[in-house]
Amino acid sequence: KAGVTQTPRYLIKTRGQQVTLSCSPISGHRSVSWYQQTPGQGLQFLFEYFSETQRNKGNFPGRFSGRQFSNSRSEMNVSTLELGDSALYLCASSLEAEGTEAFFGQGTRLTVV
Amino acid sequence: GQNIDQPTEMTATEGAIVQINCTYQTSGFNGLFWYQQHAGEAPTFLSYNVLDGLEEKGRFSSFLSRSKGYSYLLLKELQMKDSASYLCAVNVYNQGGKLIFGQGTELSVKP
Numbered sequence: 001k002a003g004v005t006q007t008p009r010y011l012i013k014t015r016g017q018q019v020t021l022s023c024s025p026i027s028g029h030r031s032v033s034w035y036q037q038t039p040g041q042g043l044q045f046l047f048e049y050f051s052e053t054q055r056n057k058g059n060f061p062g063r064f065s066g067r068q069f070s071n072s073r074s075e076m077n078v079s080t081l082e083l084g085d086s087a088l089y090l091c092a093s094s095l096e097a098e099g100t101e102a103f104f105g106q107g108t109r110l111t112v113v
Numbered sequence: 114g115q116n117i118d119q120p121t122e123m124t125a126t127e128g129a130i131v132q133i134n135c136t137y138q139t140s141g142f143n144g145l146f147w148y149q150q151h152a153g154e155a156p157t158f159l160s161y162n163v164l165d166g167l168e169e170k171g172r173f174s175s176f177l178s179r180s181k182g183y184s185y186l187l188l189k190e191l192q193m194k195d196s197a198s199y200l201c202a203v204n205v206y207n208q209g210g211k212l213i214f215g216q217g218t219e220l221s222v223k224p
Contacts, residue, residue, distance in 0.1 A: 004155075031210045043156075043200065043214040055209040090155065094210050102146070102210060104155040 002027065004093050004105035012111045018079040021108045025072050025093030031055075032074040033102065034066060037088040046089075049074050081112045115139040117215035119201050124221045125191055133186045133218045135201030146212065147175050147186045148200040156200055159186065188220075196222045 005024040013019050025032050033056075034046040045058040049068035066076040072093075078085055088109050092102040116138045125131040137145070144163040148156035160168055162177035162184060174187040188195055198219050202212040 033210050033212070035212075035214075042216040043202075043212075045211050045213065048209050048211055050209060056211045058211075092210070092212075096210075100210070101158050101161055102212060103158065104148075106155045 004091055004103050006089075006091050006105035006108050008108060009106060010109045010111075012113060013081050014113055015081055015083060017081050018077065019081060019110060020075055020077045021089055021091075021110075023074045023076075023091030023093075023105060025074070025091075026103055029093040029095050029103075030072055031094045031096065031100075031102075032068055032072065033092045033094075034074070034076050035090045035092065036060075037090055037107070038086075043090070046076065078110075083112050086110060086112045115203070115205070115213050117201055117203055117213060119199075119215040119218045121216065122219040122221070124223060125188075127191055127193060127222055127224050129191050130187065130189050131191060131220065133188070133199050133201075133220065135184045135186070135215055137182050137184070137201070137203050137215075139182075139203050139205055139213065141206035141208075142179065142182075143204040143206045145175075145177055145184050146202040146204065147184075148202065150198045150200060150217070152197075159199075191222050193222050193224070196220060 033048040048056040068074045088107045090107045091105045094100045094102045119135045147159040150156040160175035198217040201215040
């Protein structure tokens, strides 16, 4: 069974640009969550999608958005990039929405210059 | 509010036992996860506790006390490869799959 796949693995962008990250969950998993990981803040919840609907949203500005497709694949988008957006972006998939083990992808390392 | 605390770093000796504590203050607690994360890699699932008590999985055990808002991860027969960050995360009732993470405990295992 394939794990959670995130693309791309590494990305370098310039301030002001926008970026789209992709996550393919484990087959059969309907819940996809996104997290931002930085040395100072640790792992911070961005949002969660379940059956193509956003179920939860963290405390991030509106520049951060996402969506989920009918095949459960998810994308997140960050517009008007800032230096502080440099981070490891992790996607986690789980079978159900609540109280089940979440499996993480390898992450996308975004560097904003 | 929601708050999760764990020590920033710990050091232990190969072959020894180490206990990593995690305290939490959340409303609507559903369950607690422990993840291991090696540098540059994805977090990997270690354990999930919903009820009070000890869950054992080989060299790793996790304990939960809901009334005290306290959990610990116990690692026995430490190996060098256990050097990693250990993340405590809480799932809150009625918030789907959202996990609230502690800052992580960086464990260094010395020979």
